[in-house]
Amino acid sequence: MENxxxxxxxxxxxxxxxxxxxxxQVITDFFDNYPIHEIRxxxxxxxxxxVNNSADxxxxxENAGMLFLYTQLIDFLNASYVYAEKKKVEA
Known part of the structure; x- marks a missing residue:
């Protein structure tokens, strides 16, 4: 854990x-508290x-980087949701 x-x-x-x-447990609690469609x-x-506040x-x-972060964050969110749901079934 230290590493x-x-x-x-x-x-x-x-x-x-x-x-x-x-x-x-943190991931599961997150999805229990917020439906995935609301998180997206x-x-x-x-x-x-x-985007609106940084236009000037x-x-x-930087805009491209933020869009990439957004798409990667959504992919991470979806993968985390799938992982958490699979673990619930396995338990």
Whole structure:
């Protein structure tokens, strides 16, 4: 676990010791609290807000980077959801 924390350049966070040892529980709780379609919409709203507020100063490369982050975040979200749901069935 220490090596993982070093790779993360770990700073104290709100995760409890239990959550650090059982990250799947954090993921499961997240999806239990927020339906996936609502999460996707919220992430889209965050992205749109960034685009609208950064139009005057963001460069094309930065805009492309944010769009790439958005698409990767949605892919990560979907994969995490599938993983958590599969683990529920296996349990």
């Amino acid at each position: 993982v924390m070093q790779k993360l350049d770990y700073q104290p966070s709100s995760l409890s010791e239990y959550e650090l040892e059982h990250p799947l 919409d919220k992430i889209w709203q965050l992205y749109k807000g960034w 100063f963001a460069e094309g490369e």
